[in-house]
Amino acid sequence: MSQNEVKALVFDVFGTVVDWRTSIINECEILGQQKHIDIDWSKFVDDWRAGYRPAMDKIRNDGEKWRVLDDLHMDILLELLKSHSISLNSDEINHLNKCWHRLHPWKDSVNGITRLNSKFITATLSNGNVGLLTNMAKFAKLPWTCILSAEIFKHYKPDDEVYKGAANILDLEPKEVMMVAAHKSDLLAAKSNGLVTAYINRPNEFGKYSVEVEDVEKDIDIWASDIESLADQLECS
Amino acid sequence: MSQNEVKALVFDVFGTVVDWRTSIINECEILGQQKHIDIDWSKFVDDWRAGYRPAMDKIRNDGEKWRVLDDLHMDILLELLKSHSISLNSDEINHLNKCWHRLHPWKDSVNGITRLNSKFITATLSNGNVGLLTNMAKFAKLPWTCILSAEIFKHYKPDDEVYKGAANILDLEPKEVMMVAAHKSDLLAAKSNGLVTAYINRPNEFGKYSVEVEDVEKDIDIWASDIESLADQLECS
Numbered sequence: 001m002s003q004n005e006v007k008a009l010v011f012d013v014f015g016t017v018v019d020w021r022t023s024i025i026n027e028c029e030i031l032g033q034q035k036h037i038d039i040d041w042s043k044f045v046d047d048w049r050a051g052y053r054p055a056m057d058k059i060r061n062d063g064e065k066w067r068v069l070d071d072l073h074m075d076i077l078l079e080l081l082k083s084h085s086i087s088l089n090s091d092e093i094n095h096l097n098k099c100w101h102r103l104h105p106w107k108d109s110v111n112g113i114t115r116l117n118s119k120f121i122t123a124t125l126s127n128g129n130v131g132l133l134t135n136m137a138k139f140a141k142l143p144w145t146c147i148l149s150a151e152i153f154k155h156y157k158p159d160d161e162v163y164k165g166a167a168n169i170l171d172l173e174p175k176e177v178m179m180v181a182a183h184k185s186d187l188l189a190a191k192s193n194g195l196v197t198a199y200i201n202r203p204n205e206f207g208k209y210s211v212e213v214e215d216v217e218k219d220i221d222i223w224a225s226d227i228e229s230l231a232d233q234l235e236c237s
Numbered sequence: 238m239s240q241n242e243v244k245a246l247v248f249d250v251f252g253t254v255v256d257w258r259t260s261i262i263n264e265c266e267i268l269g270q271q272k273h274i275d276i277d278w279s280k281f282v283d284d285w286r287a288g289y290r291p292a293m294d295k296i297r298n299d300g301e302k303w304r305v306l307d308d309l310h311m312d313i314l315l316e317l318l319k320s321h322s323i324s325l326n327s328d329e330i331n332h333l334n335k336c337w338h339r340l341h342p343w344k345d346s347v348n349g350i351t352r353l354n355s356k357f358i359t360a361t362l363s364n365g366n367v368g369l370l371t372n373m374a375k376f377a378k379l380p381w382t383c384i385l386s387a388e389i390f391k392h393y394k395p396d397d398e399v400y401k402g403a404a405n406i407l408d409l410e411p412k413e414v415m416m417v418a419a420h421k422s423d424l425l426a427a428k429s430n431g432l433v434t435a436y437i438n439r440p441n442e443f444g445k446y447s448v449e450v451e452d453v454e455k456d457i458d459i460w461a462s463d464i465e466s467l468a469d470q471l472e473c474s
């Protein structure tokens with residue numbers, strides 16, 4: 001492990017720093033009560049999230065023109081509203097689509113990042129667009145030094161361009177940058193681009209549909225139960 | 238003045254937020270003492286800064302390939318060292334060039350931006366590259382919500398692409414973004430792209446070579462003696 005050279009920590013955000021699922025289910029359930037729409041909102045939200053990877057992979061692999069995550073979320077949302085015969089006006093739809101800007105942090109996130117800021121540059125490195133991540137930083141009081149996004153590199157993770165691009169735009173060597181994520185695939189891609197890796201365990205990201213606990217210990221540099229624990233391991237006061 | 242719609246404030250940085258001239262003269266004078274180099278460092282620093290606009294304009298107007306400000310600073314520095322017959326090794330030169338990452342804020346900047354953060358998104362919108370601005374945010378404890386840079390848009394101010402790009406990447410209309418700068422040319426370019434404008438008066442930016450006070454009041458939306466005064470005028474507690 002070469003963590004002594006690390007100068008910047010770049011974070012996956014959805015799932016790693018914020019609890020997207022609980023946040024969005026709560027917003028949708030309130031909307032449902034207001035509009036008298038009685039559906040399984042947990043499933044609605046899981047379906048919304050499930051549409052994200054294929055939409056992104058079309059851009060990653062099929063040469064589709066770059067589009068930001070807000071637009072991909074909107075496409076999936078419009079399909080879901082249609083399939084559930086839910087009728088909303090355009091302001092309501094725009095507001096609902098932007099619930100991804102209003103996600104609540106896991107309880108350790110703000111304090112953990114604040115502690116990490118005492119020694120390191122901290123930045124997002126998310127597939128969320130800059131506007132989304134900036135609004136979220138303000139909403140959730142996440143004290144990032146800098147917002148980095150797939151949007152800046154016009155490539156979605158796990159494309160190499162995002163990891164290499166993050167080190168380059170921060171004026172650092174890849175080995176001086178630590179990728180922090182709750183997903184093994186993100187960390188393996190970062191590692192293959194020379195970044196140091198820290199896994200954050202978020203067993204409740206997908207709620208009761210929890211995926212099997214990932215076996216990552218042999219593949220990553222640091223395993224942490226949460227961001228406060230990462231700050232402990234990096235000796236941040 | 239349509240400042241009631243403003244959601245984000247984007248800042249010019251060199252001169253507006255940080256006192257580049259005093260900061261760099263101090264670093265150079267210390268270097269001079271260590272290396273027994275006795276020259277007029279104020280003039281050296283003013284010449285360094287004077288080289289920036291023509292280097293940038295080559296990229297803006299002559300179709301030269303995009304290069305970040307750190308690289309432009311390095312070109313000018315190497316010429317200056319040569320013309321003064323100053324011999325430094327490559328580590329010393331790299332460290333000196335990065336003095337632009339270690340600029341001290343004006344005394345009102347950190348508190349002013351902290352207060353503005355209570356109501357607005359605050360971001361840099363500088364010709365400095367992302368790495369430079371991120372290191373400076375950490376060094377000078379500038380609590381930006383987000384770092385925006387000419388580098389992201391591959392255009393230098395005052396090109397339209399930077400101002401339009403900032404509003405677009407923040408997912409805002411131009412009229413929802415206020416450009417904050419100590420330089421009339423920057424504000425006029427922002428205004429012509431639909432942004433709201435705030436002038437910060439920095440009469441000491443260029444030290445004793447102070448330029449004539451700019452007559453801006455008829456051209457801008459807010460005139461402020463410093464960033465704390467801007468926070469007062471925008472009713473930030």
